[in-house]
Structure formats: structure tokens, C-alpha cells
Amino acid sequence: MTRAPALALLLLFTSSAAAAQESGWTYRSTPEPVELAHTSPGSPIPDLALTCVKDSRQIVARFPVAQRLAADNSSGRWLDDVGRPAPWPVSVTIASGETQTTIPGEANLDPIGDGSIITVEFADRAPVAEAFSRTGMLAVSALGGGVQPAAAARRSVQGFLRYCR
Numbered sequence: 001m002t003r004a005p006a007l008a009l010l011l012l013f014t015s016s017a018a019a020a021q022e023s024g025w026t027y028r029s030t031p032e033p034v035e036l037a038h039t040s041p042g043s044p045i046p047d048l049a050l051t052c053v054k055d056s057r058q059i060v061a062r063f064p065v066a067q068r069l070a071a072d073n074s075s076g077r078w079l080d081d082v083g084r085p086a087p088w089p090v091s092v093t094i095a096s097g098e099t100q101t102t103i104p105g106e107a108n109l110d111p112i113g114d115g116s117i118i119t120v121e122f123a124d125r126a127p128v129a130e131a132f133s134r135t136g137m138l139a140v141s142a143l144g145g146g147v148q149p150a151a152a153a154r155r156s157v158q159g160f161l162r163y164c165r
Contacts, residue, residue, distance in 0.1 A: 025152040027160060033060075036160040038149040045112070048140060048147045052124065052164035059129060059164060060121050061094070065145030069116050070109040078109045092120040092142040096131035105142060118142045124164040133161050 023041040028034060033053045037046035048063045069088050070078040078086040092105035105120030120140070122129065132138045136151035 025156060027156040034160060034163050036156060048149060054163055057124050057164060058121055059124055061140055062117055062119050063140050063147045064110050064113055064115055064117055065143045066115045067143040067145060068114055069107050090118060090142045092118060092140060094122060094128045095139045096128050096137050097135045099127050099131035101128050124161055133157055
């Protein structure tokens, strides 16, 4: 899994906010990586960002949760309450309709909030990605928090997945 530093996460969410003038789903096809993101009403940043690199066959999902694992900043490295450095391993559940999977992900400090940013990578051909292509529904959760946005436009989802493949 790609380990994104806090600054990269901040830039991802800031650029997504600039692209998303309204709430709902937005698809940004340039520059790479392409992004399909959902922004809730009244929020300047996405609550779920999906990215992929052309022909990578891998989707990276990022979303904030309220639970903060970062407890201490020691010499520029964030540590959790037992002294382990970020990123911290977490279990992430991804669901689309009746299809659901729980896979390993990572938590990092949320650079603009009080919680954590969860990152998880999964294959574009995984059953949950195939279900997302059909339904436009995708819910993600970890550490007791998560996001379950309204369905994305099927055309946007299929365009995004086609780019990944």
C-alpha cells in the first residue's frame, strides 16, 4: 500500500475541495491520478476520495474518521498511545449493496481535523468494485466511523473504473 505523508493527504483533500464546487460526487480525470470523490453538503473537503493511476488496476480510497490515533509528535513523527509510529494498521470494511469485504488499511493523522485519515487499497476487479460499478453505492468504515454517501452516477463510476483498468 502506498504510504502518503500528511502533506500529500492535505493536498489531495484541498485539490478535491477546489474541484468540488457543490456537494455530491465529482469525477476529475486530469491530472493523474484520476479521482472520484464525494463531498457532503456544507463541507469544503471530500468525505470519500477514490483515486487510481491509469492501468494500475488498483483503487485507493481515503476518508476521515473521528477517532484520533495520533497521541504524540516525537521528533516530527506521530506516535499512537503505545508509541508506534504512523501509519497505523486498521481493518477497513468496504460495501456496495449486498457485497462487502473487510481488508487491511492504514490510519494517519488528519492534518486538518481532530481524527484520522483512513487509506485502503483494493483491486478494480474485486467483487465490491464490480458491485460499485453496477449500483453506484459504496460505503467505507473503520475505527467506528465511516462514510455511506448517496449513489454515484453510474456513468462516472464506470468511467473511473475503466481508467483504472
